[in-house]
Amino acid sequence: MRKTFKYRLYPTRQQTEALLVQRSEACRLYNAALQERIEAYRTHHKSINYYDPAAQLTEIRKAGDLGLPNGHCAQDVLRRLEKAFKAFFQRIQRGQKPGFPRFKSSRRYDSITFPSHGDGNKLLSSGHLFVQGVGNIKVKLHRPLHGKIKTVSVKRECEHWYVCFSVETSVQPLPETKAAVGIDLGLSSFATLSDDAEIENPRLYRQAQKKLRRAQRRVARRKKGSKRRRKAVVLLRKIHQHIFNQRNDHHHKLARKLVQQFGKIFVEDLNIQGLSRGMLSKAVHDASWASFIAKLAYKAEEAGRQLVKVDPRGTSQRCPCGARVPKKLSDREHVCTACGLIGKRDHVSAMEILRLGLSLQDVTKPDVRVCVS
Ligand SMILES: [Zn+2]
Incomplete structure (x- = not known):
């Protein structure tokens, strides 16, 4: 590879x-x-x-x-x-x-x-x-x-x-593990795993974004073609680079951790989702998710692990028991009247992604346990 x-x-x-x-x-x-x-x-x-x-x-x-x-x-x-x-x-x-x-x-x-x-x-x-x-x-x-x-x-x-x-380089497989995980990539937090672990966007990243806005305003105020503007552009670029580095670092570490912990990793196939939900604000997130998944994919390949992309349609609208649980984007809770499952929206989506992935693979169903709060 x-x-x-x-x-x-x-x-x-x-x-x-x-x-x-x-x-x-x-x-x-x-x-x-x-x-x-x-x-x-x-x-x-x-x-x-x-x-x-x-x-x-x-x-x-x-x-x-x-x-x-x-x-x-x-x-x-x-x-x-x-x-x-x-x-x-x-x-x-x-x-x-x-x-x-x-x-x-x-x-x-x-x-x-x-x-x-x-x-x-x-x-x-x-x-x-x-x-x-x-x-x-x-x-x-x-x-x-x-x-x-x-x-x-x-x-x-x-x-x-x-x-x-x-x-x-040649593949250097990690010791085998049967553990599997579904990952729901979200807006409020970076990702939620099917075992209810929540991965935040690092706070540093948000601070850097504040700096970025300020630097952008500084460039906009200065006269086009001037030396002062050129200087401001250099500063702006540096901040962009810094954010890029921070995000990359976060992605690499998270992907490494997931690959070490799980033998099978299921994520949503983002291409379909990007087309189906045409929300402008998500463009930034989409780019960041795509690069994260790319890193996850090569790290998984290198370690001899499996990364599977599943159809994202309806993963947030279904319960792992199979019943439809329609939710608006603002609904953060999942309440299933069919099986009585109550949980956080993103967590249930991640469980559904895991179920979908495993069912594709024709493997025995996972032992789905959720704390009912
Ligand atoms: Zn249910």
Whole structure:
């Protein structure tokens, strides 16, 4: 399976400048290739694929028109554009809003990728990363890297540089356990488990959001194009990054805990839910849930555990006994007249998700016990 390891880089001032040049050259190539595609379509109604510009690339590089010293790194830029177009055509086919691939400003083009380790880049035993045309950059290897390195990306996030190694590793299964859990992802708390454990959104996260609002107002007040606004934008970005890091940290720790504790994990399939409930305020939560489930999925795969997505329709409107218990969004209690089950709404939903998941698997029914308060 694939896994990513990310480490902080400490380039010197000269190295930073060399990295910035390579980044803006990659961006220039991306935009030029995009321009060419658009023109070819306009004049000849012909669509260009990846191979035409890739063949030209050798000549462009020979003529010294491109400041990207590594050929495969330059090819990766074209592959990135190809990907953007593929996604665009797929969106058209699915009848979604197409969103044509955009020209990128060099400030938004933040990473360069090497398709293989040892070609234009190398992680040295001295704790440095060699990058062709830049030199040996100091790396902080804060945790050991396992597996075979496949691709290497160098990227900048908020004034700091990082290297991401995409690595091929083998599955390391945890000792087997029969314990199963259903998870209801909620709005009031981050998640509720079928064993009635409630997982809060961390309070730190809410505090950071307060800071975020203030920083956004500061940017809005300042004049467009001014230096003061630019400075405010840098601060705003830092806060965004901080919130992102906090959320990521919370997700990783929670996913790790769940994978260690349970052999089978059932969650709602969010895609269907996102479409069925078109509530704007949930967009943020949806994104955060999706990234949490993605982390849970790869951690489960790595540990040899099972993660199953179940149909979310009606999980909050049904009782694990099978009876329908209609509730409005504001109803926080579940009271079943058929079997007499009384419980918290989210907890009962989580139990229903667990039941649904287990029934899909054709396993014996769980021993559902709820304290009747
Ligand atoms: Zn019931």
